[in-house]
Amino acid sequence: MDEAEDVFREYIQSKGLKFTPERKAILNYVFENHGHFEVEELLFEMRKNKVRVSKATIYRTVALLVKCGLLREVIFGEKHTHYEHVYGHEHHEHLVCSGCGKIIEFSDERIEKFQDEICVKNMFKPESHRFQITGYCEECVGGKSK
Amino acid sequence: MDEAEDVFREYIQSKGLKFTPERKAILNYVFENHGHFEVEELLFEMRKNKVRVSKATIYRTVALLVKCGLLREVIFGEKHTHYEHVYGHEHHEHLVCSGCGKIIEFSDERIEKFQDEICVKNMFKPESHRFQITGYCEECVGGKSK
DNA sequence: TAAAAATTTAAAATAATTTTTATTTGTTGA
DNA sequence: TCAACAAATAAAAATTATTTTAAATTTTTA
Numbered sequence: 001m002d003e004a005e006d007v008f009r010e011y012i013q014s015k016g017l018k019f020t021p022e023r024k025a026i027l028n029y030v031f032e033n034h035g036h037f038e039v040e041e042l043l044f045e046m047r048k049n050k051v052r053v054s055k056a057t058i059y060r061t062v063a064l065l066v067k068c069g070l071l072r073e074v075i076f077g078e079k080h081t082h083y084e085h086v087y088g089h090e091h092h093e094h095l096v097c098s099g100c101g102k103i104i105e106f107s108d109e110r111i112e113k114f115q116d117e118i119c120v121k122n123m124f125k126p127e128s129h130r131f132q133i134t135g136y137c138e139e140c141v142g143g144k145s146k
Numbered sequence: 147m148d149e150a151e152d153v154f155r156e157y158i159q160s161k162g163l164k165f166t167p168e169r170k171a172i173l174n175y176v177f178e179n180h181g182h183f184e185v186e187e188l189l190f191e192m193r194k195n196k197v198r199v200s201k202a203t204i205y206r207t208v209a210l211l212v213k214c215g216l217l218r219e220v221i222f223g224e225k226h227t228h229y230e231h232v233y234g235h236e237h238h239e240h241l242v243c244s245g246c247g248k249i250i251e252f253s254d255e256r257i258e259k260f261q262d263e264i265c266v267k268n269m270f271k272p273e274s275h276r277f278q279i280t281g282y283c284e285e286c287v288g289g290k291s292k
Numbered sequence: 293t294a295a296a297a298a299t300t301t302a303a304a305a306t307a308a309t310t311t312t313t314a315t316t317t318g319t320t321g322a
Numbered sequence: 323t324c325a326a327c328a329a330a331t332a333a334a335a336a337t338t339a340t341t342t343t344a345a346a347t348t349t350t351t352a
Contacts (some may be wrong), residue, residue, distance in 0.1 A: 126281040
């Protein structure tokens with residue numbers, strides 16, 4: 001958590017921006033209270049604790065956190081963006097249950113090798129990848145609501 | 147193309163829906179003129195040829211085409227949904243260039259094996275997957291505009 | 293052909309996100 | 323210290339993609 005703050009602070013400063021109380025508060029909430037989250041949730045969580053920041057500031061700050069590599073966007077098929085921690089978590093992929101919305105994380109070193117192999121073949125310089133499997137989790141198999 | 151129409155017609159009828167001229171026209175444009183496309187493009191293309199259908203109808207029809215397995219949604223990191231043909235194309239994954247937006251398709255049988263292995267391990271019933279690599283294509287490496 | 297059902301259009305509504313505008317805060321230097 | 327400049331904020335308005343609504347039209351069926 002403190003180290004995440006260092007990374008953010010450093011990024012902020014390198015861009016000639018300011019490490020404002022709002023940015024600090026958002027960073028704290030992002031890294032103390034959530035795994036995957038959405039902007040709306042974060043806002044709600046902060047409001048609940050009487051920490052008042054505007055929605056626009058959250059959107060702008062989260063964008064900064066993505067840019068400096070602390071967060072990444074994850075798209076689960078809903079209309080709004082989900083975010084997850086990059087800092088302090090090893091890279092992983094997702095299983096998304098269409099029944100109950102549950103997210104199961106998994107990782108496998110073979111995926112990176114794969115990526116490299118494919119990129120070499122296509123003369124492509126990879127920056128990131130996303131592997132996502134959609135289907136039904138154990139509990140939802142059988143009573144498939146969709 | 148004709149076969150795609152058969153699939154659609156069959157689906158439509160199996161659901162007790164109607165194979166209207168609008169639906170037929172949209173199907174034709176989807177399968178004659180496009181690889182990847184967006185609703186807005188499709189609308190534009192049809193208007194250009196004086197084929198008049200409302201945007202709402204396109205959205206509704208495209209959703210039907212997804213449901214019956216002729217199309218699938220692909221998310222490239224933009225705010226609007228992209229669609230691609232499933233019918234007549236084998237399954238593939240995407241390399242998305244952040245520089246110029248180019249999409250390179252690739253496929254590899256190992257990915258399906260992988261999926262199955264991971265799903266068994268997690269007691270998950272897969273329905274679909276998506277593997278996408280973001281980065282820079284040959285031409286864009288060097289002059290990285292982002 | 294009349295009545296019911298489904299579909300269409302166009303406009304309004306919605307949802308997520310971005311932009312604008314006026315205000316606030318922080319900093320700088322005379 | 324205080325004007326003046328830059329950056330950041332809140333709140334509201336704007337935007338974009340998509341969905342819904344309501345009214346009109348088409349199709350099907352009895």
